Amino acid sequence: MKSNALRLGDVRFDPTSRTLYRKDGQALQLRNKSKAVLSFLAQRPNRTVAKSDILEEIWTDVIASDESLVQCIADIRRTLGADARRIVETVPREGYRLNVETAEDTSLRMPxxxxxxxxxxxxxxxxxxxxxxxxxxxxxxxxxxxxxxxxxxxxxxxxxxxxxxxxxxxxxxxxxxxxxxxxxxxxxxxxxxxxxxxxxxxxxxxxxxxxxxxxxxxxxxxxxxxxxxxxxxxxxxxxxxxxxxxxxxxxxxxxxxxxxxxxxxxxxxxxxENEDARAYLGVVLNLQGDAEAATTILRQAIATHPNPPFWYYFGLGHALFNTGQYASAKAALNTCLSLSEGSPYCLRYLIAVNGEIGTPAEAAAAMRTYEALGFKLTVDDIASTLAHYRPKDRARLETALRLAGVPG
Known part of the structure; x- marks a missing residue:
């Protein structure tokens, strides 16, 4: 029986497991949102798919920008390697087209x-x-x-x-x-x-x-x-x-x-060598009140990990917020959201950071996204999720949220 994998140049895509494989059977890494985009395109092979259709399907309850989709397409192309732009074709002013053929070989049919x-x-x-x-x-x-x-x-x-x-x-x-x-x-x-x-x-x-x-x-x-x-x-x-x-x-x-x-x-x-254990330790130290040590540990984990996940950047942004380094915290939180669109904790702190920096338009945009996710946008509701935080750190966040215009 023929494999149902799709041939993407020298790579195979298994639509059932949403996994990319090289010819030797080794799996390739791809972020979850990028997998979802690739899977959606793979369901419509050799057809132009409108950007709006992709955004509506993948970011169902979140206000997502074209930039979020562009990042996923770039992630897919990086993973595909050579000839990726032909395989994932940009159709100007319309959307994207996945140029594929059914894989006839048996490379994925392994013991x-x-x-x-x-x-x-x-x-x-x-x-x-x-x-x-x-x-x-x-x-x-x-x-x-x-x-x-x-x-x-x-x-x-x-x-x-x-x-x-x-x-x-x-x-x-x-x-x-x-x-x-x-x-x-x-x-x-x-x-x-x-x-x-x-x-x-x-x-x-x-x-x-x-x-x-x-x-x-x-x-x-x-x-x-x-x-x-x-x-x-x-x-x-x-x-x-x-x-x-x-x-x-x-x-x-x-x-x-x-x-x-x-x-x-x-x-x-x-x-x-496990950076998750290291980064998680940084998060715990931050919650214990040693934000400076947490910042050092989390930066080390990000520098060493070959592909740092989103929560590393949230941990770093949280620690930087607690030390008053708001511009650096904002950069880390934006990276977090680029890796995990719609992360409510990243959004909460991004709202707070923009309140401290004094950028109301950006705070308002983050607030709209947060509400679109179905969360109640009040200082009291957000504070209720922070019972495990030190009173000093919780009060700092509440003050910043009020500066951003979040109602009590």
Whole structure:
């Protein structure tokens, strides 16, 4: 049977998984919004698609500019490499056209071991998390290298490993529905191998995201469940950095900053090259009141990470705001929004920064986008999300929001 992949020059696009592959089966990295744009174009191959149709489909509840779409097209073209402008063709004053042909070769029809390796590669750099309260998402653990399908890392069960990878793919889409799908995969992995530490760590981290985004109903029960899975991961494998990372996030959510810092430092000591652990530590230090140290750590993480995710820039913008470096904070927050359009926490601080700088038009634009996302735009409503912040930092933000014109 022929592959349903689309040939984009020397690259193949699998519309089912929204993944780009080289001929050797190695997955290529692409931001989630860019994947959505490419997928939308791929559903209409060799046809001109209007910009307005793309914006309406991909940015459903957000006021997005043409610039957001242009950035996604540029991201796709960078990933495609040579001949990308012919493949993703700009049709002047109309839109874009994806010039494709069905892939006739068998390069994507690989045995399970090859499929696992390719899927692992697609997850290896996809790190994006958020610590306390905002709208980020869980970290993607490095999939590592496997010698064969029968010896995946951390478990003797190939099926359990595949469930974890599928869970990571679902979690990457970042929505409550995808989070629930990811949870089912992680639970299936644990059912297949109750001693699989990484599956427990992934589930603990996923549940932390539910708290961070107010996606929980039974707070105390969910809290105990999340802590159980993260602690179980560490009990099963004390040197598993992801287990300590999950505990660090959870303790941060549950307002135990000292425990959060301890576990994050342990995670960093176990995997020093992991910039997520480093950046998350910076976020926690900022929430503890050491914004200067946080700024240093987050800048280091951004400089070292090959493709820093949006939440690094929010953490940096937040820390810079707390130190009064408003112009630098604004730059970081704008970068955050360029990577994750419609991030409410980035928008809240961008409104505040523009209030401090005295740029009312830009503050008003951010306020309109924030309301379009369905959030209540009052100082009291925003402050209600910041109960875990130090009173001094919360008061600073409230003052800046009022300067921007946000009603009480």
């Amino acid at each position: 399970v071991a090859g499929w696992i390796a390719a899927l692992s590669a697609s997850l290896a750099l996809a790190w994006w998390v958020w610590p306390v309260g905002p709208d980020g998402a869980p970290p993607v653990a490095p999939a590592g290298q496997i010698a064969s399908a029968s010896t995946p890392p951390g478990t003797q069960s190939e099926a359990a490993y595949l469930e974890v990878l599928q869970g990571r793919l679902s979690a990457n889409h970042f929505s409550l529905d995808d989070s629930l799908t990811a949870e089912r995969h992680f639970r299936s992995a644990i059912a297949l191998d109750p001693e699989y530490a990484r599956a427990h760590a992934e589930l603990g981290t996923l549940l932390a995201v539910r708290f961070e985004n107010d996606w929980t109903v039974l707070y105390e029960a969910d809290k105990q469940k999340a802590l159980y899975y993260a602690q179980r991961a560490v009990n099963l494998e004390p040197d598993l950095w992801l287990g300590h990372y999950a505990l660090g996030r959870l303790h941060s959510v549950f307002r135990n900053p000292d425990m959060a810092e301890a576990h994050l430092r342990t995670a960093l000591s176990l995997k020093p």
